[in-house]
Amino acid sequence: MTLPPSIPHNYTPLTPVSFLLRAALIAPDSPAIVHPERGVKLTYSQWAARTLSLTFGILGTQGWRTGERVAVIAPNCPMILELHTAILAAGGIITPINIRNTPAEIAYILKHSGSRLIFCDSEYQHLLRSNESSSPSAQIIISNDSGGRDDSDPYEHFLDAGHRIWAEAEQAGEKSSMGQLKRGWELIDHPANENAPAALCYTSGTTGRPKGVLTTHRGAYLAAISNAFEAGLGAESVYLWVLPAFHACGWTFPWAVNAAFAAHYILRKVDNDQIWSALLQGGTTHYAGAPTVQIGIVNHGRAERLPRTIRVAVAASAPTSALLSQMEKLNLLPVHVYGLTESYGPVSRRYPHRSWADLSTDDRARLMARQGHGFLTADEVRVCRVPPEDADPQSVALEDVRRDGKEMGEIVMRGNIVMQEYYNDAEATRKTFRDGWFCTGDLAVRHPGGEIQIADRKKDLYISGGENVSSLMVETELSSHPAVLECAVVARKDPKWQEVGHAFVVLRPDHRASEKELQEHCRKHMSKFAVPKFVDLVAELPKNATGKLQKNVLRERVAKLAESAADRQAKSKL
Template identity: 60%
Template sequence: MQTYTPPPSSQPPTNGRFGLRLSVPSSTPHYLTPLTPVSYLLRAALIAPKKDALVHPEKGVRFSYEQWAARCLSLTFAIKSTPGWKKGDRVAIIAPNTPMILEAHFGILAAGGIDTPLNIRNNEREIAYVLEHSGARIILVDHEFAHLVPKQLAPHITVILSHDSGGRQGVDADPYEKFLQAGREAWERAENAEAQRWGARAKRGWELIDAPPDENDPCCLCYTSGTTGRPKGVLTSHRGSYLAATANAFEAQLNSDSVYLWVLPAFHAAGWTFPWAVTAAIGTQHVLRRVDNDQIWDAFLNHGVTHYCGAPTVNIGLVNHPKAKRLPRLVRVAVAASAPTADLLAKLERLNFAVVHTYGMTETYGPITKRYPERTWSSLSVEERAKLMSHQGHGFLVVDEVRVVKSTSPGTNSSNERDLIDVARDGKEIGEIITRGNLAMLEYYNDKEATRKTVINGWLHTGDLAVRHADGSIQIQDRAKDIIISGGENVSSLMVEDTLASHPEVLECCVVARPDEKWGEIGHAFVVLKSGRGDQTRSEELRQYLRARISKFAVPQVFEFVDALPKTSTGKVQKHVLRQQVKSGSKAKL
């Protein structure tokens, strides 16, 4: 990487100490400091000021922890200096994985605002809805996605465009860098005013910023994908974000030698809190603007990457890339959305990737469970280990026990927790996954009815159907809406997909319900093959393969071979798109 000197907004003070703590009111008891993930950045800058906090090779940008702490403080003052700004205002970010979105996850919180990252895969209409629903006061937007910002905005909304330059072309050439410079000047004015009033007792740097008065104050507003209707705004707190980051740092085994590669979108549930988790571990964040397998392998081979997160579909592309070869160091990968197949797991392990299967949702700050491996697994075949890894497992550190329950009063909103009955630990009885406690959202923003339907009996209901095994681990069977009811039999589309994916010629697959006059619903399988297009012979081959492994009524009656499956920004298959395609009357040929 060529030599890079950060702009003045991103340089620590040279004329005095750099205050690296938030101010807490004197009335706060000595045994209590409100929890906020912002404190992780200040701790890292204090302990390891010269260590790389963030590298962005594509743009030749690199910040040490003391530089990044200065840059985030400049952003904090820039936000607070915006005309009309007040505590609790929302700041929207429309950006790919860039320094801006990562520093926004700190600066917005420090300014007393609510961090509102938007999905860049959404269209203009969807973005406009979220901006209106959230009431965003400031919009930080990357130049590549400027077209998503509505042309007509209320006069009080401030839009800041970023060219993702890091100030390399000068502050005036990049509106975001100019915004940061204005924040730096506001910071320096505040310090001068403090010095004039207090002299040697004056606060400096981050001491000019107050910790949140209540750690349960909201700090993030992350929108769901809206696959079953309008996106819902998930409101989460400083305390929950701090604890979720703590849990992710611990469960991912992050430390000061870790280099975290940004493959997961940093807008997705605030990057699953990994911007804060990596900082808590004093690790380094390696930024990629887009999921490019060539760049990812370059990062693996040449930049010391140790961790990343990615859905199975992302990993399928990686293990089949021409650059793929066994790495000299172990790289830990958190896999969500669905479990890796035996074939994918074997390929990842041969390349020196250690796979961890996690489960969570936007309403839980991202992942909250993982499959904890056992020592006995080392003697098992890869197929047997893949089967065990398909369990979603147990709750993270700081998470309450994750339960699977049936209700004696379906559809009610009783306040009596005794109405929640745990399923048997037999791996057979199906119930709904529920959770509560530290990593449950506060509420759906401006949507009391949706909150009421989700938070029942003091528990957050996920809508995911699962069984519980004898060891207490949970295993998802399906989303409630994804169950196929064929001839009165409940068919788990996930179970069918897992079995179909084990066929050596299947690269990816998805099974949805197709209306049928005789059976009510039948299974419709969309299949991506590893090579070539399928035909009637291959359809029959797959049908017979399934019949030898699952109940006859569960075998899809329709097989449709496609080049690719529609996916979300995080690699999750968009079943609602395929369901709509099937319901619209499109005819499958096979």
């Protein structure tokens, strides 16, 4: 890329686009894309050329302007990874959309973002509503994920058109400041402002309309550097795409893998059989996913101890001692991270100590459950006291909790890898920032060593008989029962105690446990008021596309149950 002449000699604006170009320069013949479902393999030099054609194709769209939002509706595939570089190189803002969203939700996001250019995988074309999804002038490009092997693939035609524009630009004979003819990526202008928006990722919207999280070139560059470093990615690494690339821009791994000259191994969906093929025969060294995803992987019929250690970034809740033990037996090394869409994905992690080697699995699991310290390029997060309910949060100064592992407060963060703002929502942006710190809504404690540990989300903390109960704490203890595969606890209204816990439990295959037995297990490990009053044994828990538990669905379910119970009680008194 060509820097504007106004840029000082001692400064180059940061952009994650540079990672692909550097990989193509230094490791041109190294594998970049491995897509076994489509029989596609690309080296970094081939992929950089393909991505440049895509960049020119975007620049050549009618009415294109810098700062345009470009929507992407696709599973893990080469297209979505290519667009993470090409859109930014063209001066646009990538807007990846969850393929699990409803057509109505996608219509809202497209309208709110103002996307006039939409790339959509053909498998998810049904999610586009012609009358609602976009403006009448929106251009929609469909991809058959053919890798150039389907002559009718519209996405490949778009790339061909971009390649022609690229050839015409070279023929025009534009010269660089050194008097040489520009070739290839030299024809693309380097972003002049590293703080320009790069990505617009929408939150899940489980408690209302999804919010658009606007992040920058600089933040994406630094977050990718952190993820490559913290994950231990290198030139020999093979990153398996289990985590959806549309989720918070795949935690910046579309750029982090390029920064390490590593290979992207692509799976279009979470299929445990295909995952084990990739682990056993695909050379996989790294992947990322929620504990619920790990549960499916370690309990699959093909599970066996791997000949090499595979590093696994685990977000959301920490792996239980039972899950940790299973992962270790299979040579899967969990790296526990914490973050949000508003922090480009992971922003902190638990750093292990050598002394852990002599501890029991249960003790190590409890230590690993702490979310730890800030990433390489991140500031340390704080845990601050929550303002009284009757106070205006904006008027209350932030005050840190004690480092005793007991006092609970809210996690707040700032720094290089925190979002710029909520797009077109000044009020939501104002409400979520205090004293220049982003308030996450996550409750935690801080231990004497400085590491934080998530206690719960504000909305997942409930009051039973005047006592605060953390649903996460109840879930952690409930999961320690040998028959429990996974579980979730939500609050349920109660006429006597105000709120009580309602647990939903999935048992391990070939294990048996009654509701009463699980409650007795809880009584041995927690206060009486925290023991779930209701326990339902279920076949599965509701989850979104990233494997994240959908507690809003469970809350709706228990609300109906509580309402029915109240009706029955009222009728019995008549």
